Amino acid sequence: MTRPPDGPSPLLLDMRDIQKRFAGIPALADASLCVRSGEVHALIGQNGAGKSTLIKVLTGYHRKDAGQVLFEGEPFEVHSPHQAQVNGISTIYQEINLVPLRSVTENICLGREQRRYGLLDWNAMHAEAERLLSRFAIGIDVRRPLGEFNTATQQMVAIARAIGFSARLVIMDEPTSSLDEREVGVLFSVIHQLKAEGVSVIFVSHKLDELYEVCDQVTIMRDGRTVRTAAMKEIGKLELVAAMLGRDVAAVEGHATAFGERDRSRIADVMFSARGLGAGQAVRNVSFDLRRGEIAGFAGLLGAGRTETARLVFGADRPSSGQMTMEGAAYHPDRPADAIAAGMGFCTEDRKGEGIVPEMTVAENLTLALLPKISRNGVLDDSRQREIVERFIRELGIKCSGPNQKVRELSGGNQQKVLLARWLAMNPKLLILDEPTRGIDVGAKGEIQRLIRRLADQGLGVLMISSELEEVIEGADRIFVLRDGVSVTELEAEAANEEKVLTAMAHGTSASSGATT
Template sequence: MVDTPVLKMTAIRKSFGDVPALTDAALTIRPGEVHALIGQNGAGKSTMIKILNGAYRKDAGEIELDGQAVRFSSPHEAQLGGISTIFQEVNLVHYRSVTENIVLGQEPKKFGMIDWPKAHRRAEEVLQRFGLNLDVRQPLHHCNIAVQQLIAIARAVSFDARLVIMDEPTSSLDSQEKQVLFRVIRDLSAQGVAVLYVSHHLEELFEVCDRVTVMRNGSMIATHEMSDVTKLGLVSEMIGRDANQIAESGATGFGKTHAGSQTVVLELQNLSNGTNVKDASLIVHQGEIVGLAGLLGAGRTETVAMIFCADHPAGGNMAFKEHRSFFREPAEAINAGIGYCTEDRKAEGIIPGLSIRENLTLAMIPRLAKRGVIPRMAEREMVADFIDKLSVKCAGMDQPIRELSGGNQQKVLLARWMATQPDLLILDEPTRGIDVGAKREIQTLIEGLSAAGLSVLMISSEFEELVEGANRVVVLQEGKAITTLTGGDLNEDSLLAAVAGEAEGAAL
């Protein structure tokens, strides 16, 4: 007897205005199955998920949960119906405590009031499943983004769900944290809970998933058993190109076609913030891509934040071109020629309620405005030019940026800083949560900007990206720059050894 599918979606259609997002899309998930859903940014994955959890209303099609037709009108209703969703961008209440975030909507009560001791115990028990031992009474924003993501996952799996949707759940996790997540996923599967796993990291699928469905242009291309496919075959189906052509063109868009000049654009000496950055020193030359590597907590993001004056240093020295001191505020850094794409695209990058045009020109407003008025024709011409150059997939420049895929949102953020014509572009995880095709486009764009003379300081948790894309990589460990890898010494094995603290010091 064949088990009734936990989920069956058939002939799903959805359009935004005149732009079709889904066309007769379909998906079937078995009980206890870990099912991967993959595709390029804009393929329709997020739309599919939002229709399933009630965030969007479908135009046509049927959804069955455990053989029963369902139509959820909100994510909360879907949660009550047995579907729990973990979004790529942490979707919690940052100024509430860890406990409040975990028990929200299912608070234990005593005499009609919230039983806080019991709530704290429940939160601690949920987090222990993920190996997290922390003060659950502290505000969520005191935790770094990786811990926040684990808390969001812990909250989702704490519900009595039949299906758990995980959208890029490892985007901020290190290798050890990923293994903890995979163990929890296997536990859920053993209990008969199905998992819909959305990820751009294809190697993860072969480690944890049973089957995979490939989407392209709003339709389902194929569904496979994981044992029957290869990574190259999946990429071929995702982007609609022959596998041999993809193999010949390489996996990434980076090529390191130039080495930069000898002109120093940025120099840091013994930079510290008084907490987790203790002695960060590095040099970036004109037209050079310098990578910044290290484990979570090594101080990478805190270091670049001080360069941009998004955080204030406690010690050390900085020289940027002719400017021989730290900036007093981000506006001064922008005017001097620095652009900064932050790690958290949703919280610190885009403004969801504004249009593509408004988000793209945000850093340019002081330069565009004439007597307090922005010349609309010039603004629209500039935005249209960047949309064309960067191949941003959108319905038009006045479309809300929140409706774009992650890859296209990232292109808009890159365009925001390109428009300011900076001398140094700081990129914190520029390809996090982005599919293979969009990732290659962004990497090629970064290489092209560097070849044209722009200096790039790039943080990435992907060693392959740093090895293939950077001229040099500075390794941070516990807030200290311990070594710099370049030339023949810059390979994945030596980088792994350096990050793990097994490499000998080298000139920065």
């Protein structure tokens, strides 16, 4: 733990050309990451860019297929998080990976228990836990189960645990996502302490302001590759965001999506509006309007609060502040059933987990939510079901051998159509689409996009969340940019371009001039 001499400190970690495939699909194609001693290194990238996989390769959770890892100049190959920990690499995972039923002390000391006469020395362990937590200005009863404390405290316990292992390198995967501002301040002061002790930190976060506050270097990943490494003070926010999304700020391309031009004259009155919505840290102040026949797009980086806002609108979570109105009347959904009754539908981002039932047939999946309506005295009306199913297969162009094919056997695009059809069969007025074309091949993507536009032309209000910039810019009639849980900018389709949206995502304002980093 000696302080390096002046000049660039030695390389602590050197990961080069790392490759990793899952079931043949590359998660890491050509990833590199170099961290110097005593350096706080930001690792950023969109969802699926490979950050987590890279970290899990380093900590021995996954085994790499190719590439080289040097740690303190030596080849480094571990096969379990335990070995990584013993060798000086501690990790704080994004979801708090502790055991809520066990005491704070156990969660901090498990794996490096203190012993006396070969048996656990509880007094010493409690004292150690208290000492570590006192660095964070946290004084709690360490004998109580961890689960009794709030998320922020649990996060601090996770960090205390990592530091307690006298690590040379601490990896923090979105450590601030559950902390409030004061707690973030405490965390940053701990990071500065670590840095002063020569400990390196890999800091994964989507909050750009934080990166500039605490990090020295940044590595940007995209599609499993390292696309850029730079000193934090030499790269602007806009450049950072553009590199993450793989956009060239200067070049504005032609049409990349199948939305095409829309006749916006048919967009009517405001149907839904939200004012000052808030819930916890994820959604802090979001306001937007949605008109009949309009496609409203939510743009923003990961963690900006887009999906969380959609869940509030759909009644899946409850807002702690703000108001919503639907068709002029106050709207307070307690549960999704209320939202559905008000005429809403929600195609979630997690198609496999929350949407389709793979082992059931197309017909069954399609009419799952409709069963009460197409049953007579509790008995399914076969002919009505067939009629509805066949109509949607035809209208949406679902490619399947017939209504009785299992959904599992369909392509991603056709599964998405089945899901869409399920909601459309309910005859909704407002449909929320969270990443409607994720994981779908290009051809099917275009079909889904055309379909969305056709639905809007028929008067459906669509709230579309997408991480693909061109999808939002070309598809939406109106764009709301969210940043750190706040709706910072509203852009009309005519006025929107990539630069404006990127700038709003990076700086929180649409003014492209006068922005500073």
